Amino acid sequence: MKVAFIACLGFLIIMLGDAGFARTTEQVPRPAESGFYAPYKIINVFLRAVNRGELIIFDQILDESMLIPLRVEYIYELDSNNQSVKVYSELMQPLPLPVPSGQTLIFHGVSAVLNAKGHIIEVEAHVWPRE
Known part of the structure; x- marks a missing residue:
């Protein structure tokens, strides 16, 4: 009985640790109660939106090769449950x-604000x- 339990537990641990079993989404990760998600996950979501052509400034579509992402800001609306993130990049x-x-x-x-689905809004x- 112990051997079967240990074997099942080991199989479960392997499945949970395998990235192939992980669910991938296009959503912006939400900060957990205990802290923030890694900002690099947010940067990856932002760059996917940029590569879809969503970053348009002065009638020009900016692409990933034009940007240096430097900062992620987490935005909490005080009068609602709305949460979003903002990514600041320099050209x-x-x-x-x-x-x-x-x-x-x-x-x-x-600076680009992303909604919960990972789109630039x-x-x-x-x-x-010029100085």
């Missing part, structure tokens, strides 16, 4: 943006005046 090569006043602005970074451009 590999900042882009100049001429404006009507003649001044040139530099587009150097982007909000984008902020980080633009500074």
